[in-house]
Structure formats: C-alpha cells, structure tokens
Amino acid sequence: MRILGISAFYHDSAAAVVEDGEIIAAAQEERFSRKKHDSRFPRHAIDYCLEASGATPQDIDFVAFYDKPFIKFERLLETYIAFAPRGFQSFKMSLPLWLREKLFQKSLLLKEMKAYSADVDWAKRLLFAEHHFSHAASAFYPSPFKDAIVLTMDGVGEWATTSVAFGSDNQLTMQRELRFPHSxxxxxxxxxxxxxxxxxxxxxxxxxxxxxxxxxxxxxxxxxxxxxxxxxxxxxxxxxxxxxxxxxxxxxxxxxxxxxxxxxxxxxxxxxxxxxxxxxxxxxxxxxxxxxxxxxxxxxxxxxxxxxxxxxxxxxxxxxxxxxxxxxxWIQPAAGDAGGALGAALAGYYHHKKNSRSLNGGGDAMRGSYLGPSFPQAEIERRLHAVGARFEPMAEGDLIEAAARDLADEKAVGWFQGRMEFGPRALGGRSILGDPRSATMQKTLNLKIKYRESFRPFAPSVLREDVADWFELEGDSPYMLLVADVAAKHRHAMTAEQQNLFGIDKLNVPRSSIPAVTHVDYSARIQTVHQETNPRYHALLSAFKRMTACPVLVNTSFNVRGEPIVCTPEDAFGCFMGTQMDTLVIGDCYLRKDDQDASLKHDYKEKFELD
Incomplete structure (x- = not known):
C-alpha cells in the first residue's frame, strides 16, 4: 500500500511517500522551487516522491492531507465574532483568500491530483487528518518506541495549540489539548x-x-x-x-x-x-x-x-x-509543518487503514532523515560540466583525505553527498563544514559565506562514539535537536574582564578548544554522526580526527541567509561561486575555488530575500 502525504497552503509545503509502512521519500517544496518556506501546492516535491518510490500516480492508494481546512475556517469566523468589531481589517484581508483557495481545499487537491492522472477517482482516495494528529503521527510512528506519550506544541492547527496523545503499537489516541488563542x-x-x-x-x-x-x-x-x-x-x-x-x-x-x-x-x-x-x-x-x-x-x-x-x-x-x-x-526531525505531510501519510497507513506496526530494532524509522533526492556520479558530472564547473573526480579514500586536509587547514568546505535531508537541519548531506578549533571560523562563516547575523551560533557534528568525551551528552542526537554543554575538560575559563563584555563582544573570546561551535554560555547544538546512516560523513569525521585528534566539525546548512538549503549540484555550484567557500565536494567530484573560471563568480549576497 502506497500513501502520499501532503502539507500545503500555510507554510513549508512538503510531500512524503509511505509504502507498506516504510518511509520511502520526503521533501519540502522550497528545496525545488528555491522559495524559502514555500507554501504552494508541492508539485515538485510530489514529482520527486513518485520518482523515488518508483510509482505512477495510479499506484498511489491514498492521498493524505495534513489538516482539516473547514475546521480552521470555523476558527477564523469564531475568532472574528468573539472580537468584533475589532479586527475587521484583518478579517477583510484574509476572507478573499479563504473563499478563493483555502476553504475549498478539497476541490483544489482533487484538481491538482487530476493533473497527475485524470483517470483516477481521487475523491475516493483522499484522506484528511487533523493538524495536531498529523504532527503526533509524525513523531510516534517513526519513533523506536512501542508505547509513548506524544506532546505536540506549535502556533495553532485547526484549534489546538498544545496537545497530548498516547501511542501504543499502531494506535494513536488524542487525549487533551489547549486551544487557540492560548499558544x-x-x-x-x-x-x-x-x-x-x-x-x-x-x-x-x-x-x-x-x-x-x-x-x-x-x-x-x-x-x-x-x-x-x-x-x-x-x-x-x-x-x-x-x-x-x-x-x-x-x-x-x-x-x-x-x-x-x-x-x-x-x-x-x-x-x-x-x-x-x-x-x-x-x-x-x-x-x-x-x-x-x-x-x-x-x-x-x-x-x-x-x-x-x-x-x-x-x-x-x-x-x-x-x-x-x-x-x-524522540523528536521528529521535521517537527514543523513540513513534517505534517509525513505524519498524514503515516496516520493514513496505521490509524485509518489499521495496518500493523513493527519496530526498527531499537532505532527509528527515519533513515537518518536522508529522505530527499540524490544524484548518481555520472549525473553529477554531466550537470557540473553544463554549468562550466572545473572538477577532479577522485576515489572515495582520496576524496575524504583531501577534504579532511582542507578542513584541518581551516578552509570552508561545501559538502554535497547522498540524499538531501528532510527537515530544517543540514545533517551532512547538504552542509558547509569548517574546523571547530579555529577562533575565526564562526565569524568567517557568518559574514563571508552565510551572509547572516554575526551572533548566530554554529552546530558541531561529532562522531557518535566520541560524543561523551567532548560534550555533556551520553546518548544520541542524530537530528541536531538537543543542546548540551561542551565537556568541562575542553572549556577555557573566562576572566572577569571577559565576562563583563557586552553581549556579542563575548563572541571574540575563545571559550573552549572548539570555539567555533561553543556558544557564549558554553553550550552547543549537537549532531551525533552514525556510521549506519551516513557512512561517508562518518568517514570524513574519522579522517579529520586522525589528522587533528578532534572528532568534531562545524556543520551549517549549505545555503546563504534567506536561501533554502541547496538541492541539486547546480544549486551547490551557484552557492559555491557566490560565496567565499574554498572547496566543494559533490559526490566523487572535488572542486577548488582557485581552479574555477573567474567569470562565473557572482554576487550571491543579495540574491535571496532576507529571512
């Protein structure tokens, strides 16, 4: 049984495909459209999910949407009535959009799906899950737990803003909720x-x-x-x-x-x-x-x-x-609205169709959240040639050694490998990497590559087997969703004079042996890297550790401020040539900035609307 999940029309549209309970593919529309937080119907993401699953539209048994628009419209009306006449301007501005698009989303969804196949009776295959149920399903069903409490907290769904559910085997039961406007x-x-x-x-x-x-x-x-x-x-x-x-x-x-x-x-x-x-x-x-x-x-x-x-x-x-x-x-890595597409598909499979659920041998079912597109080596080379890139194909061992050496030499490395991540975090699939030991790396990445505010911290990727030696964390954090302090033995005490510095001035004071990923309070947002889910990234960290005795890298998303994370080799090359990155590694292709045609350099800083 194949179920296509869709989230759309508010922010962070996405699509996901679940086949016999297995998560096959999932991606946000913004990665393909290049429009940050794209809320439009996720045509490109659906196209990708169908291709990744090897399915035709006729092969899709159900299409599951992540919320119920009529109930959401009910909230809009009741809120206006409760506060009337205050708020009429807001109501007047939102009502035409609702009447034109959002209120009739079932018709819009049917129209969009008929564009894929007019022969299918999509009305019989269309399912709707409430917003918070979709969130809860996205968290419980892929989790490694047979039983769990599921807590969902967001802005607002239809009415719910905070909800509690209980999951057991394939059953998920909503228990209680707090309602709008208390959020x-x-x-x-x-x-x-x-x-x-x-x-x-x-x-x-x-x-x-x-x-x-x-x-x-x-x-x-x-x-x-x-x-x-x-x-x-x-x-x-x-x-x-x-x-x-x-x-x-x-x-x-x-x-x-x-x-x-x-x-x-x-x-x-x-x-x-x-x-x-x-x-x-x-x-x-x-x-x-x-x-x-x-x-x-x-x-x-x-x-x-x-x-x-x-x-x-x-x-x-x-x-x-x-x-x-x-x-x-356990935290769903695509915890926001994009994850609702996956949750809706899983809710359709387990809750609506009552299919049995089996656990994944102690791990979760998210495949490391590497659920987006990947590109074969021949395709990468063809695409790079087409945009005028100059590159050197390398054997894997040589490639990893070269990239690790560049990182040890404090170069900024674009790292484009395997399947793209699902969710807001780059996890070593579409990442910009740096040396965490460098006192200047944080400022360099923020101002010269990411073009973003100087106060923004960077996250460390660390070998899972070494995490407890470098951070006050004993367990897994594969999705960069937990903050813990740098281990005491790696910290540098600040002087009284340094402690009294004004906020952002503290950034210039190295607070540990890995200052580029140590926030001003000695904390770090940690990603543990596992050989099972990302063997090449694990190998890179291992090579860097051999060279430097440090199993940690700076990992930030492969994009500039306001840009979605890169999706294709062309996206990656464009970002590489528009910033001060030194090296780009795409598949088995190794690119040096100094080798590139200087005429292909461009001003990337103003290309995207600031987020």
Missing part, C-alpha cells in the same frame, strides 16, 4: 516579532540570541502575559497581543510593558533585546518542563515523543532530557 508557539512568535525577526522563520534566531542576555523580564512575562499553572497548562492575556485581530503580533500595551516599540528588522541589537530573548526562552523552558513533569507523573509513561514547531527549540529539548522525567525522548 506557546504564538507567544514565542510574538517575541520573535517584537525583537525584529520574521515570524515563522526567525524563532531560531531568538533562541540563538538568548544566551547573550539575562532573563530579566521573565517575571514580567509570567506576571502579565501568561497565567501558568503548576501542570504547565496556561492562558495568555489577549490584551497584549494583536494576532487574533490585527496585522501584527503585539500591540501598544505590549510595547509599554517592555519599554519601547518593536525592533525594526535591521536595527542594531541592544542588551535589552538580548535580555528579552533570554526571558522568553526561560519562560518557554519552564512551560515545557511543567507540562512534561506533570505528564510523566500522571501517566507513569517512560517514553516521550515531540513534534510541532516548538519541538525545534533544541535548548528546551536539552533541558527536558536532563530533567529526567522521561527515560527516553
């Missing part, structure tokens, strides 16, 4: 907006900014914005927010509470902004910890699965793991 995701997004970052895109920047500040406003948030109960349930005081009725997240009352208007996107960041970021991060962590402690105590469950956009808050995840309320935690 941890929207609260965090409100502060994303207030600190000058883009909602549904810049939340991770707010998380990265938090360690530069002190949570001086945490009590202000808890005393005024959120009524937080001991069990983690909460209500938000809507008099401070405009997301129900207006065209922005916060209002003048919010501005007054925090001492000024929202920061403009490119305005200078101040210590106040850093303290506000630290404060909402602290409150978010407190909500998550209270929720999970209460669930563990109430249910006695020992396994926890997480999904929804809030599950991408890897700092909160790290504290949740260390809290120990649950023995094991």
């Amino acid at each position: 941890l995701g929207l609260l965090y997004s409100a502060f994303t907006y207030y600190t000058g970052f883009k909602v549904n895109s810049g939340e991770y920047k707010l998380m990265g900014l938090a360690p530069y500040g002190e949570p001086k406003y945490a009590d202000v948030i808890l005393d005024n914005l959120i009524d937080l109960k001991p069990d983690g349930t909460f209500r938000l005081d809507q008099s401070y927010f405009d997301y129900c009725t207006g065209l922005r997240m916060t209002n003048a009352k919010f501005d007054e509470l925090f001492g000024g208007p929202a920061r403009k996107p490119e305005e200078l960041l101040t210590q106040r902004h850093m303290d506000i970021a630290a404060s909402i991060q602290a409150v978010t962590e407190e909500v998550v910890l209270r929720l999970t402690r209460a669930l563990a105590k109430e249910t006695g469950a020992r396994n926890l699965c997480l999904a929804g956009g809030v599950a991408l808050n890897c700092v909160a995840n790290g504290k949740l793991l260390r809290d120990g309320s649950f023995d094991q935690i």
Whole structure:
C-alpha cells in the first residue's frame, strides 16, 4: 500500500511517500522551487516522491492531507465574532483568500491530483487528518518506541495549540489539548516579532540570541502575559497581543510593558533585546518542563515523543532530557509543518487503514532523515560540466583525505553527498563544514559565506562514539535537536574582564578548544554522526580526527541567509561561486575555488530575500 502525504497552503509545503509502512521519500517544496518556506501546492516535491518510490500516480492508494481546512475556517469566523468589531481589517484581508483557495481545499487537491492522472477517482482516495494528529503521527510512528506519550506544541492547527496523545503499537489516541488563542508557539512568535525577526522563520534566531542576555523580564512575562499553572497548562492575556485581530503580533500595551516599540528588522541589537530573548526562552523552558513533569507523573509513561514547531527549540529539548522525567525522548526531525505531510501519510497507513506496526530494532524509522533526492556520479558530472564547473573526480579514500586536509587547514568546505535531508537541519548531506578549533571560523562563516547575523551560533557534528568525551551528552542526537554543554575538560575559563563584555563582544573570546561551535554560555547544538546512516560523513569525521585528534566539525546548512538549503549540484555550484567557500565536494567530484573560471563568480549576497 502506497500513501502520499501532503502539507500545503500555510507554510513549508512538503510531500512524503509511505509504502507498506516504510518511509520511502520526503521533501519540502522550497528545496525545488528555491522559495524559502514555500507554501504552494508541492508539485515538485510530489514529482520527486513518485520518482523515488518508483510509482505512477495510479499506484498511489491514498492521498493524505495534513489538516482539516473547514475546521480552521470555523476558527477564523469564531475568532472574528468573539472580537468584533475589532479586527475587521484583518478579517477583510484574509476572507478573499479563504473563499478563493483555502476553504475549498478539497476541490483544489482533487484538481491538482487530476493533473497527475485524470483517470483516477481521487475523491475516493483522499484522506484528511487533523493538524495536531498529523504532527503526533509524525513523531510516534517513526519513533523506536512501542508505547509513548506524544506532546505536540506549535502556533495553532485547526484549534489546538498544545496537545497530548498516547501511542501504543499502531494506535494513536488524542487525549487533551489547549486551544487557540492560548499558544506557546504564538507567544514565542510574538517575541520573535517584537525583537525584529520574521515570524515563522526567525524563532531560531531568538533562541540563538538568548544566551547573550539575562532573563530579566521573565517575571514580567509570567506576571502579565501568561497565567501558568503548576501542570504547565496556561492562558495568555489577549490584551497584549494583536494576532487574533490585527496585522501584527503585539500591540501598544505590549510595547509599554517592555519599554519601547518593536525592533525594526535591521536595527542594531541592544542588551535589552538580548535580555528579552533570554526571558522568553526561560519562560518557554519552564512551560515545557511543567507540562512534561506533570505528564510523566500522571501517566507513569517512560517514553516521550515531540513534534510541532516548538519541538525545534533544541535548548528546551536539552533541558527536558536532563530533567529526567522521561527515560527516553524522540523528536521528529521535521517537527514543523513540513513534517505534517509525513505524519498524514503515516496516520493514513496505521490509524485509518489499521495496518500493523513493527519496530526498527531499537532505532527509528527515519533513515537518518536522508529522505530527499540524490544524484548518481555520472549525473553529477554531466550537470557540473553544463554549468562550466572545473572538477577532479577522485576515489572515495582520496576524496575524504583531501577534504579532511582542507578542513584541518581551516578552509570552508561545501559538502554535497547522498540524499538531501528532510527537515530544517543540514545533517551532512547538504552542509558547509569548517574546523571547530579555529577562533575565526564562526565569524568567517557568518559574514563571508552565510551572509547572516554575526551572533548566530554554529552546530558541531561529532562522531557518535566520541560524543561523551567532548560534550555533556551520553546518548544520541542524530537530528541536531538537543543542546548540551561542551565537556568541562575542553572549556577555557573566562576572566572577569571577559565576562563583563557586552553581549556579542563575548563572541571574540575563545571559550573552549572548539570555539567555533561553543556558544557564549558554553553550550552547543549537537549532531551525533552514525556510521549506519551516513557512512561517508562518518568517514570524513574519522579522517579529520586522525589528522587533528578532534572528532568534531562545524556543520551549517549549505545555503546563504534567506536561501533554502541547496538541492541539486547546480544549486551547490551557484552557492559555491557566490560565496567565499574554498572547496566543494559533490559526490566523487572535488572542486577548488582557485581552479574555477573567474567569470562565473557572482554576487550571491543579495540574491535571496532576507529571512
């Protein structure tokens, strides 16, 4: 049985194919369209998933959509009625879009699928799952657990903003939910907006900014914005927010509470902004910890699965793991709306069709999240020739040695190997790599290659077998969704004078033997690299370790600010020639910047809209 899952029309459209319960392929539409967070119907992603599964449209037994648009429209109407006449402008602007597209999504989906095959009665093959059920399914069914509590936290689905489900074998049962407008995701997004970052895109920047500040406003948030109960349930005081009725997240009352208007996107960041970021991060962590402690105590469950956009808050995840309320935690790597496509497909297979579920021998079923396109060597060479690239094909051993030597020489290396990652993180398939021992690598990558804010931290990839020697983490973190501190023996103590430096100035102070991946609070967002799921990346790290005695690399996504992660060899070469990367490794092809035709260099910095 083949089921095609689709998420679309809000943000991060995606498609996934599940065949007899096995995840065959999954990808976001943005990777093909080159439009960040593309929300359009995922035609390109569907085309890829069909090709990867070797299926024709007629071979698809069911098409599963990740939410129920009629219920979402009901929320829009009820919200307007509850707040009327306030919010009429927002309602007036959104209603035409709903009437033109979103309300009649079933008809739109049928029309789009008929374009693939007019002979199929798609109406009989179309399934809908509620938004939070899709999230929960994406977290539980691929997890290594027979039984688990599933916690989903995001902005809002149809009505739910936080939900709890219980999974057992092939059954997934929704237990309870918190409803709009009371939303941890929207609260965090409100502060994303207030600190000058883009909602549904810049939340991770707010998380990265938090360690530069002190949570001086945490009590202000808890005393005024959120009524937080001991069990983690909460209500938000809507008099401070405009997301129900207006065209922005916060209002003048919010501005007054925090001492000024929202920061403009490119305005200078101040210590106040850093303290506000630290404060909402602290409150978010407190909500998550209270929720999970209460669930563990109430249910006695020992396994926890997480999904929804809030599950991408890897700092909160790290504290949740260390809290120990649950023995094991598994987080869906595509925890946001893109993952809803996979969840809808899995819900169709297990929940709707009642098929049996078997576990994956202790591991998860995500294949390392390497679920996107790959390119055979001959195809890579053909594509590179077509764009005028100059390259040297190498045997695998020679290629890995050359790349490891470049990294040890503090060169920035573009690394394009195997299948593209599904989800927001680059995991060694479409990555830019660097030497973590370099005191200048973090600044170089941010300003000369990624073209992004200088405060943004970089993540370490580390050999799984060496993680506990370098970080305060004993287990797996294959999807870069857990933050832990650098091990004490690798840290450098800061002097009193250095401790007193203004926020971002602390960046220039090496805090460990791997300063390029050590954040200002000694933390790091860790990816453990496993030989079973990515043998070539594991071999590269092993070669780097032999040369340097360091089993860690800087790993950042292969793109510039505002650009989706590269998908094709042409995308990778374009990014390589538009930035100050030194080396590019695509399949078995090795490219040096100095060897390239200088006329192919171009200004990449302004090519994409800032995120």
